[in-house]
Amino acid sequence: LQHFVTVKDLHDDQVMALIERAIYFKNGGAVPYFEQPIYAVNMFFENSTRTHCSFEMAERKLGLQVIPFDPATSSVKKGETLYDTLLSLNAIGVNLAIMRHRENEYYKELIELEPTQKLDIGIVNAGDGSGQHPSQSLLDMMTIYEQFGTFKNLKVAIIGDLSNSRVARSNMQLLKKLGAQVFFAGPSYWYSKEFEEYGEYLGVDKLVSQVDVMMLLRVQHERHTNETGFSAAQYHERYGLTLERYKEMKKDAIIMHPGPINRGVEIASELVEAPRSRFVKQMQNGVYMRMAMLEAVIAGRHLGGL
Numbered sequence: 617l618q619h620f621v622t623v624k625d626l627h628d629d630q631v632m633a634l635i636e637r638a639i640y641f642k643n644g645g646a647v648p649y650f651e652q653p654i655y656a657v658n659m660f661f662e663n664s665t666r667t668h669c670s671f672e673m674a675e676r677k678l679g680l681q682v683i684p685f686d687p688a689t690s691s692v693k694k695g696e697t698l699y700d701t702l703l704s705l706n707a708i709g710v711n712l713a714i715m716r717h718r719e720n721e722y723y724k725e726l727i728e729l730e731p732t733q734k735l736d737i738g739i740v741n742a743g744d745g746s747g748q749h750p751s752q753s754l755l756d757m758m759t760i761y762e763q764f765g766t767f768k769n770l771k772v773a774i775i776g777d778l779s780n781s782r783v784a785r786s787n788m789q790l791l792k793k794l795g796a797q798v799f800f801a802g803p804s805y806w807y808s809k810e811f812e813e814y815g816e817y818l819g820v821d822k823l824v825s826q827v828d829v830m831m832l833l834r835v836q837h838e839r840h841t842n843e844t845g846f847s848a849a850q851y852h853e854r855y856g857l858t859l860e861r862y863k864e865m866k867k868d869a870i871i872m873h874p875g876p877i878n879r880g881v882e883i884a885s886e887l888v889e890a891p892r893s894r895f896v897k898q899m900q901n902g903v904y905m906r907m908a909m910l911e912a913v914i915a916g917r918h919l920g921g922l
């Protein structure tokens with residue numbers, strides 16, 4: 617891969633290869649040897665804890681050189697475009713840019729270049745607006761695969777703030793491709809026709825006793841333009857994983873959440889680290905999946921002698 621910006625175009629065998637590679641790294645498998653140094657920069661224009669630190673951990677485990685970049689003190693604040701910012705970083709030797717941005721598909725202008733443009737840098741999308749979150753989606757697939765050993769006929773409920781969620785979009789695409797059965801639940805004002813081709817929209821109480829995976833989404837207050845009247849308690853009661861609903865889950869079913877969690881909203885605070893919760897495992901797996909993703913782009917660009 618030259619860039620890693622979406623999961624939409626991945627084939628199921630590519631997804632499985634990434635999962636196998638991430639599991640190999642997790643089991644202590646050797647990292648590739650690079651003949652020349654590879655330089656990476658993490659550019660997070662939206663807040664992040666997990667994805668940012670996890671990518672940096674993955675970069676360091678792979679032996680990449682990490683160049684610091686702080687959007688708040690960068691020349692983007694003086695009006696420099698994203699393209700010109702990357703052109704500058706590329707000119708000083710940066711090979712890979714791992715970027716999160718609030719604009720959907722911000723990466724298009726950076727990868728669909730005119731013949732006269734000189735940019736030669738691999739873009740890894742760490743989340744674009746409500747568009748895609750490839751690394752979260754792939755670490756989620758890894759976590760599901762580790763649990764069940766297959767995706768075929770697994771029932772997965774994606775619940776909550778669907779329309780604002782890049783996690784929901786990426787995951788419904790990959791889950792369908794891999795043969796899982798997807799369901800949606802949550803407030804109707806966050807559900808739309810775009811989800812219909814991926815799965816059925818049902819009530820949380822109907823789904824909770826039937827599905828293998830309860831995938832809870834964060835309520836993304838920062839993306840809501842008109843939020844008067846939102847009640848955390850009411851959301852929790854109607855759509856959240858309450859202690860009562862937890863008891864209704866299938867014996868082997870698991871809970872997933874991409875984080876950050878609004879405790880007591882999407883999920884009862886007591887359940888965040890419950891035996892069926894894979895929240896911590898998702899974050900652990902993220903490091904190894906990001907190593908596999910970075911390696912795929914490094915190999916695709918023939919960096920470091922690969």
Ligand code: CP
Nearest residue numbers: 664665666667874875
């Ligand atoms: N899941 C996720 O993207 O978390 P961060 O926003 O903390 O990176």
